[in-house]
Amino acid sequence: MAESSEWGFASLAVRAGQVRTNEAENAEPIFTTSSFVYTSAAQAAARFAETEPGNVYSRFTNPTVRTFEQRLAALEGGESCVATASGMAAVLATCLALLKSGDHIVSASSLFGATVSLFEKYLRKLGIETTFVPLTDIDAWRAALRPETRLLYLEPPSNPLTEIADIAQLAQLAREHDLLLVVDNCLCSPALQQPLALGADIVIHSATKYLDGQGRCIGGAVVGDAERVGVEVLGFLRTAGPTMSPFNAWVFLKGLETLSLRMRAHCHNAQHVAVWLQQHPAVRQVHYLGLPGHPQYALAQRQQQGFGGIVSFEVVGGQAGAWQIIDNTKLLSITANLGDTKSTITHPASTTHGRLTQTERDRAGIGQGLIRLSVGLEDPGDIIADLDRGLSRLGRSVI
Numbered sequence: 001m002a003e004s005s006e007w008g009f010a011s012l013a014v015r016a017g018q019v020r021t022n023e024a025e026n027a028e029p030i031f032t033t034s035s036f037v038y039t040s041a042a043q044a045a046a047r048f049a050e051t052e053p054g055n056v057y058s059r060f061t062n063p064t065v066r067t068f069e070q071r072l073a074a075l076e077g078g079e080s081c082v083a084t085a086s087g088m089a090a091v092l093a094t095c096l097a098l099l100k101s102g103d104h105i106v107s108a109s110s111l112f113g114a115t116v117s118l119f120e121k122y123l124r125k126l127g128i129e130t131t132f133v134p135l136t137d138i139d140a141w142r143a144a145l146r147p148e149t150r151l152l153y154l155e156p157p158s159n160p161l162t163e164i165a166d167i168a169q170l171a172q173l174a175r176e177h178d179l180l181l182v183v184d185n186c187l188c189s190p191a192l193q194q195p196l197a198l199g200a201d202i203v204i205h206s207a208t209k210y211l212d213g214q215g216r217c218i219g220g221a222v223v224g225d226a227e228r229v230g231v232e233v234l235g236f237l238r239t240a241g242p243t244m245s246p247f248n249a250w251v252f253l254k255g256l257e258t259l260s261l262r263m264r265a266h267c268h269n270a271q272h273v274a275v276w277l278q279q280h281p282a283v284r285q286v287h288y289l290g291l292p293g294h295p296q297y298a299l300a301q302r303q304q305q306g307f308g309g310i311v312s313f314e315v316v317g318g319q320a321g322a323w324q325i326i327d328n329t330k331l332l333s334i335t336a337n338l339g340d341t342k343s344t345i346t347h348p349a350s351t352t353h354g355r356l357t358q359t360e361r362d363r364a365g366i367g368q369g370l371i372r373l374s375v376g377l378e379d380p381g382d383i384i385a386d387l388d389r390g391l392s393r394l395g396r397s398v399i
């Protein structure tokens with residue numbers, strides 16, 4: 001079915017990219033086949049030469065994966081999408097397809113840890129250097145540019161402190177200097193933020209998080225224009241092979257169908273939890289974009305269609321205080337994953353940011369009393385009660 005350009009986000013999320021087979025199925029089928037057959041030797045030759053479109057081999061052409069790619073492209077407003085085996089494979093495919101030795105990246109310093117390692121350890125080894133700058137400081141982005149800079153990279157909102165950058169402003173900087181603006185849109189998903197419409201060139205996803213939204217599969221995606229993504233990134237995938245499996249693509253397709261509903265509920269629950277935390281005497285500070293006291297509340301209102309599901313807060317009592325709250329939970333899952341229906345709780349200073357030195361942690365604003373929540377879809381009252389068990393004890397021990 002050709003989708004209508006008139007369709008809204010929710011309709012595209014349910015329908016875009018579906019091609020019904022002769023069996024007239026309503027739900028999308030999973031094509032678990034590694035290869036495809038041709039009607040003749042001539043057709044095989046034409047498919048390999050790419051003079052005739054069509055399936056060849058599931059490393060780079062699979063109908064279920066294609067449906068996921070077309071649906072996500074529609075939701076992000078991009079011409080092309082390439083699905084990958086993981087979010088990290090999406091970052092790698094983008095960098096190796098579009099950069100060469102001698103190129104330079106300017107990146108926000110608050111990034112997913114494995115992305116920092118990829119830039120620092122592996123891309124550096126290939127002669128691609130990265131300069132890290134504070135996400136919110138546009139002058140620092142500008143000052144870090146070099147003649148060989150090719151790409152600007154960021155993840156707004158940052159994890160765990162929920163800082164954001166003005167994407168349109170960075171897009172303008174990228175235009176002025178002929179750079180690519182790459183946005184990891186994992187924490188918002190296209191339901192809350194569409195970076196391409198704000199001027200970004202490429203959007204990266206860890207589908208593992210909100211696109212699946214139910215903690216089941218690892219996957220990723222790159223979305224952008226037909227040349228860079230549809231030809232260059234796809235060419236890398238075809239050659240290097242970090243491909244999404246058809247089964248995972250099907251799970252993510254089903255995830256996309258409920259994305260806007262789930263994101264609305266994540267935002268609603270997170271707002272409840274953040275407002276409750278803010279008034280608790282044992283809580284020093286709450287980081288949530290939906291609180292009017294957040295320094296970028298106004299920008300978030302302009303740039304996003306919701307404030308997201310990630311809430312971080314600093315408690316009294318340092319690490320001991322934070323661990324007491326975590327250890328007193330019964331409902332929340334103690335895990336560093338995020339974007340799940342199940343709420344998760346983690347202590348960044350000793351887990352996701354545990355390998356940093358104290359100075360690096362201080363610079364990143366990751367205190368020992370900081371806790372990160374990925375607020376899920378349980379009843380917000382139950383999430384609050386679970387946090388209150390540890391927090392009220394902590395409050396009493398402090399007083």
Ligand SMILES: *Cc1c(COP(=O)(O)O)cnc(C)c1O
Nearest residue numbers: 086087088112155186206208219
């Ligand atoms: C999880 C995550 C990634 C990596 O994705 P995987 O699917 O785990 O490889 C990249 N960026 C962000 C912001 C993430 O949260």
